[in-house]
Amino acid sequence: MEELFRISYPVAAADYSSAGKASADIKRRLKQLGVGGDVLRRVAVASYEVELNLVIHSEGGELCLTVFPGAVQLVSSDVGPGIPDLDMAMREGYSTANEEARSLGFGAGMGLPNMKRNSDEFDIKSKVGTGTTITMRFNLSA
Amino acid sequence: MQEKRRYHSVRLDKDRCKGCTNCLTHCPTAAIRVRGGRAHILDNLCIDCGECIRICEYHAKVAFTDVMANIKAYKYAIVLPAPSLYGQFRDMARPEYVLEALKRVGFDEVFEVARGADIVTRAIREKLREPNQPRPLISSACPTVVRLIQVRFPELIDHIVDIRQPMEVAASVARAEFCKKHHCSPSDVGCFFVTPCPAKMTAIRTPIGQKKSELDGAISMMELYGQLLPHINEMLNDPDFVPATGYGVAWATSNGEANAVCPDNSLSVDGISNVIRVLEEVENDKLSDLIYLEGNACIGGCVGGPLTFENSYVAKNTIRKMVRHMSPEHPDTAVPSSMLNKYPTKNDLPIEPNTAEKLDDNIVEAMRKMKQMNEIIQRLPGYDCGSCGSPTCAAFAEDIVRGYCTEMDCVHLLREKLKVMAEEMVELAQSRRE
Ligand code: SF4
Ligand code: SF4
Numbered sequence: 001m002e003e004l005f006r007i008s009y010p011v012a013a014a015d016y017s018s019a020g021k022a023s024a025d026i027k028r029r030l031k032q033l034g035v036g037g038d039v040l041r042r043v044a045v046a047s048y049e050v051e052l053n054l055v056i057h058s059e060g061g062e063l064c065l066t067v068f069p070g071a072v073q074l075v076s077s078d079v080g081p082g083i084p085d086l087d088m089a090m091r092e093g094y095s096t097a098n099e100e101a102r103s104l105g106f107g108a109g110m111g112l113p114n115m116k117r118n119s120d121e122f123d124i125k126s127k128v129g130t131g132t133t134i135t136m137r138f139n140l141s142a
Numbered sequence: 143m144q145e146k147r148r149y150h151s152v153r154l155d156k157d158r159c160k161g162c163t164n165c166l167t168h169c170p171t172a173a174i175r176v177r178g179g180r181a182h183i184l185d186n187l188c189i190d191c192g193e194c195i196r197i198c199e200y201h202a203k204v205a206f207t208d209v210m211a212n213i214k215a216y217k218y219a220i221v222l223p224a225p226s227l228y229g230q231f232r233d234m235a236r237p238e239y240v241l242e243a244l245k246r247v248g249f250d251e252v253f254e255v256a257r258g259a260d261i262v263t264r265a266i267r268e269k270l271r272e273p274n275q276p277r278p279l280i281s282s283a284c285p286t287v288v289r290l291i292q293v294r295f296p297e298l299i300d301h302i303v304d305i306r307q308p309m310e311v312a313a314s315v316a317r318a319e320f321c322k323k324h325h326c327s328p329s330d331v332g333c334f335f336v337t338p339c340p341a342k343m344t345a346i347r348t349p350i351g352q353k354k355s356e357l358d359g360a361i362s363m364m365e366l367y368g369q370l371l372p373h374i375n376e377m378l379n380d381p382d383f384v385p386a387t388g389y390g391v392a393w394a395t396s397n398g399e400a401n402a403v404c405p406d407n408s409l410s411v412d413g414i415s416n417v418i419r420v421l422e423e424v425e426n427d428k429l430s431d432l433i434y435l436e437g438n439a440c441i442g443g444c445v446g447g448p449l450t451f452e453n454s455y456v457a458k459n460t461i462r463k464m465v466r467h468m469s470p471e472h473p474d475t476a477v478p479s480s481m482l483n484k485y486p487t488k489n490d491l492p493i494e495p496n497t498a499e500k501l502d503d504n505i506v507e508a509m510r511k512m513k514q515m516n517e518i519i520q521r522l523p524g525y526d527c528g529s530c531g532s533p534t535c536a537a538f539a540e541d542i543v544r545g546y547c548t549e550m551d552c553v554h555l556l557r558e559k560l561k562v563m564a565e566e567m568v569e570l571a572q573s574r575r576e
Pocket of ligand 2: 191283284285286287338339340341342438439440443444445446447448
């Protein structure tokens, strides 16, 4: 599909003070493009979750927004540590957030399932020591 | 993009504006540009918050409100003070002193907006009992917050409670009661709100969620303050007067509404940038365990309004002390249910989104513009210095794409370009000599 627009946001590990900035910008841009309603609501939830995921669980990475004529795509890719047991991580309530994150009220373990629930297509690939890539698509109803 | 001009209470006084760019970055919706040596307010983005009025050292941003002489246009004039007015007078013990003073400066009748707040409290509490309400329901009382949602959070419009603002409900009751008592026609009566902010004035002229406001105008609290001072010495003595409850009066300060409406599970947020942060969270579905959200654009609530006189912390304290000595009865029992049936409390129009932030109606064209915007941003220095007249480099790039300015309006780009041109000239001169 022809790509119409792409922008990426670097997200630093454990940078709690900036957490939410990338997803706020993503929302703002989609609104500027005229994307609204249910899709915007779902992208809002998923982009915030995935951004927090990068902050809390990863060693740093980036979040990339791509807009196609019929869909919005979010790709989060990090440089580690990778998820050892994906099936477990996809279960509701499971979390590996560290103490620092928990003490800030992050990492309630809703992340991945919530992303999956809110996207139309969800794909996760992870390799311990290499990193995790999450791809989500949201269809734009014409 | 420029539709018909929208009414705004907040305006620019051209003669006082120095074109200094101070106000640029303080506008929460990035609605200000400095062009041709003076500020301009973008009509479709301004939410009348009054932040620019507070920040401008030259008093070039002003709020238009009614002058006292305008009440003469009506045979009878009723004044409806916002409860924040009571907080303007130090150690004010009871609202009745202020109400009496209002009558003495020329109004035929007074009606407390706090009583409107009592009625609205009941109406919202009934609403909360209906099934399937969005969570959280968001207060409609601060028009700045409602307009902010229209511009920046259109997905949250469904969360705004569809109950009218206290001043509207108060005006309906006040007019009806006055006409009944004095056997006059509603059109003989003018209802004037005493306002702490330009946003309420704008909400009267161009109501949100209502075809027409029940009010006929608004007089600035700041303007009225001086006129009232010499008359603050006696209490209102009217056997028919029905006072508001302490709950209604407490709406003047942040948390007053939340505490009256939903004390168990509500959040109150004050200050426009804090409100924005919390609305982001609502949009991210992070606050859906809350039942009610009260947002006030001004720090401290309406006692911190741009048209108030007293230091907002002092005013808040005055209100707090006043409320302690007032009837502790909750509006649930103080307001008879007949009130809710007799007077309109619900909106009669849906709240529409404001699409001013959209780059283009056509999504493909909008994307082309956004792409172009990003390319321009790469070339800009990212200082957000404001000397181009746009609040940030990103807003400048957007202005270029929208056709309002060109890249050479950026002094930094211009300097670079001049440098390149100068070097080219030197080269040219040298090559000629050779
Ligand atoms: S009133 Fe508020 S929104 Fe309007 S221009 Fe001033 S700062 Fe911006
Ligand atoms: S908080 Fe009160 S005074 Fe401030 S803008 Fe909103 S309604 Fe007006």
